[in-house]
Amino acid sequence: MSEDPHSPDKAPEASRTEPSRSRNSQDTAEPRALVYAIFSKITSSPFDTQQDQLEAVFSEQSAKVLEEVQPQLPFDVEFTTLGQRIREVADRNLEGLSREYSSLFEVGNEGPAAPLRAELIRVNASKMKEEIVRFYDFFSYDLKDDISWSPDHIAVLLEFMQVLCMKEAAAETDEERESFARAQLDFLDRHIVSWLPITITRLIEQKHEGFYTHVMTKLWEFLEQDRIWNGDTMPRVEQES
């Protein structure tokens, strides 16, 4: 019987190079998850969020959580001004927030001015959406029916990152931790940072200086740092040819 070159048994050996920084999932994953969770909720549509949840997100408490979590992150991002902005919003009528959100991100003559759905920005949208769904299926992240049509919405993408971080935090073996960490890096790279700058650029082009421009630029700052840190803390796996 001839050997099948495609047999999994015959896969080339992989060699590993240690990461340049220590990951220490036990300490870093949960704070990062918390930041992802907060950004997911802030970038959710106020229209699709329950009033009590909305009040919980735009509250003194969540501003405080954000400020408290900042020093626990394994990299430097400043959240004080965002906390301050959240407090200001909490003091204001949330209706204004809905209006700002919807006119920027949800409605417009030629689609929203600054889309929060990757599909509206990326070129090969269908392929991209398929891979997002494959990610979700792979980690059994099952979307609710009313949002299932839009798995590429930034709030959903960030929530998925939150889940991966939490899974990393709760993982019991190095292998598990590495698996979730790699998924985070790939997902971040392939499905978030690949298009979000375009939305942020559009916001800046609009000369919009409201709450959400601050949120999005802060989110970008965080994502950039997180991505670098993810890369630095990931063991490099090189296939031997």
Next chain:
Amino acid sequence: MPKISRRSFMRGSAAGAGGLLSLQYCQSSLAEMVEKAAQPYRKSENLYRQKWTWDRVVRGTHGTNCAGTCAFNIYVKNGIVWREEQQGMYEASGDTPDYGPRGCQKGLRHAKYMYGKQRVLYPMKRIGERGAGKWERITWDQATREIAERFLHHSVESGPSTISFGSGTQMGTKLASAAAHARFCNITGVTVPEFFSGVGDLPTGSYITLGQVYTGDTMASIYKARCVLIWMANPAVTRIPDAHFFWEAKYNGTEIITIAPDFNATAMHSSLWVNPKPGTDTALAMAIVHVLLDENLYDEEYIKEQSDMPFLVRMDTMEMLRAEHLNILDMLAVKDNVFYMWDEATQSIVQAPGTGMSDPPIGRDRRKWESIALGDIRPALEGRWTVDTLDGEVEVTTVFELLKQRAAEHKPEDMAKICGVHENVIRRIAHEVAKAKPMMIYTGYAATKWLHGDILQRAMLLILSLTGSIGIEGGGLQFGNAPKARGITGYAFAGVGAALRIISATQWDYEHGNMRELNERIYGKELAKEFDDAYWYSVGKKYFPDYGKSGWKMGIFAGNNGANWRASGTRWRDTAFGQLDSIVTLTPDMSVTAHYSDYVLPIAHHYERADMVLQARTPYLHVLDRAVHPLGDSVDDFIAFGRILKAVSELAEEKGTAAFQDDVDGNTIRRDPRRYYKLYTMNGRVRDTREICQFIINTTPGIPKMSFKELTSKGIIRLEGSESTAWEDNASPYHSEIFESVKDKRPYETLTGRQQFYVDHEWFLKYDEALPNHKDPLSNKGFPLRMMMGHARHGIHSMWRDDPFLLSLQRGEPDIYINPDDAVARDVKDGDVVKVFNDAGRFFVQAHVSSSMQPGMIFMYHGWDPMMFRGRENFSSVISTGGLIKPTTMAGDYGHLGHQPLKFAPNQTFKDFTCDFALATVEEIEELAA
């Protein structure tokens, strides 16, 4: 932050972060998600090792009026439609090729398009000036409440007739949605300016001649024809799933002749391409008629029995001889529907069989009892006789004799100078059509959009009649058809009676857009006055209703992009539409109509609704099953209008709004807004379009009886009575009475009970249109180029026109085809931006220089939304025809001629204008960009 283990995290994290860690979008809780075992992930390739499976495969189609209707399997996973694939289970009609496979590039793009940026996902409220494009999302509750306030106010204060309801051609094909629309309008009394005549699609010539507007068979009937004239149609582009029938017929020996001014995609596949100058087709048609008559190439027996050609006409008044002319009792009884022939057997006048019963449409029953069979009568076609009348002795002749005289005015050698087609070619066509039986004319809606499009259609029917080709399989005028879907009206009227207020959109726009003023400016005071006088005479005589007198306050547009397609659209936007107090648009996709609205409501797209589609080109009923939840906050039309009416009823209850009386065509209707919602849902019994579908299945003849669920499992179902390629079987939902007239000798639904070519209504006589007659199209003085338009390959009206992929197959933006010589004369090169202009307006577009155009014409595929143009002006700004209501189309008190919604009504004119183009200047482009 403490170190966590699985268990400590589950206890502490949610409380620690104030619930911020809870998951908003996932069906599982965070704790469950963390607990779930996961496969090891190393790299993205891992994701692709898992087999991609579908959650479900759903039967569907596209509920648009592409006239195609193709069955698709819709593939769904995780609540998303990923792709569609053609179903291939179509059969044939007899020995013709089968109807499958069916599909087109637009349908195959839909799974992508439905997620595009043009999609309206949420109720939107305008927050800036109308048309400024500034919107905010609002809830359905807020939207319906605010719309209800306006709706109720206008209904009660000004009357429901001041609220217009614009439905679209695409809505007409979705049976349940159309039924829901009709019920909404019937209950509330809003005015329905119907789109069929509004877009110039009404086949007035067909109705005048046959008493029928729907004269289309299945596309397989083409295979049965021996000669097909494709005239003012471009099926290679517009009938993608069915165009194969033409080419298969050609290889089977059928002569396929395309008559079009441009070398279009259909012409290139034909046996012969004939290119008359734009707007001269009637000259060509009548020249063909001349050859047929001059060379005795007509079917004598057929025309004697089936047409009015043997009918006698008084030479003194040019009226047809009637009973009321012959004796005093009949005169007192106004017996104006008994006609006569000269019987060669008895050498006397005889009453034409089948005439003299009550007029259609009231007397439709006469079809059951009467016969046009000639029996022993041997009608003369030629001759002159003297008849004793109440006016003394009067000379009479036949319609046929007059027709010969009329044809003699259209000799090929003379008409060649007008239409630009060589006389030998004209004779060749005449000889082809004479020798081929059955012979068919396949025509499109372009034919009806000319001011004198009715005459062209009458001339086409004349050719068909002379060759004995009307009412036989493989013959006739193939135009379009609509099902006798009694279930739709049955549903609309169930429990409430019929109180629909339907008017031609042309008439509506004439009054509200002050189009007389436009006519004066473009076509001169004389024409404007003449048309206007005829209009008001007709309305004054109550031949046609005048719903315009109470004003127009609110417009509701559902599946209708009126601000795109209106003739003289810019003017209409300024003078009528833009003046409205309230504008509400319900749509799946953003459009220029939505852009100018106050509220835009999101509507489910094709794969997000349950409905059925019935179009006559195939003998199948197609299901549109709901593959996925409607995206965002969108809902189907039934739900949307239910929500509006619920809000209206609640508001009326709160305000204590009393019922009011509403006069509809002289009938007093009691309208009670508090009960609207209950009536709409039949006291809550109807909750879903599936139930409406079932109602329609149960009550529409020709649709096999089954449950809607069963239909969704099958996808398509063959209609009853569809063995023939022609709709000749009574059991079918389309059956055409014309076949009964030919086979069973039942009278036609015309005044004469015949194919009526001679119309002796005083206006027809006055305008020299008693018989078909070439008339030059109108022009804009000083503008030399005639602009032609047609349906596009890459869109169905404005739907899919903006799809990025489909745009990539074109030029990426709207373009206009121009002849190279015309381009050179204006220093324009291919790809330049040109300004197309006349005295009505202008628009900017990319020049597409093509030798497929003849000099003196420019051509633009239609449907491009103004939103896609620089300056938001599209072709409608130069279409100056918005006020051209032809007087004879408002004739009344003449048998079958009079107000017949969707049959006889003023048809909008779109073609009678000319324009010019020039290279756009840098300043102009900069100005538009700014």
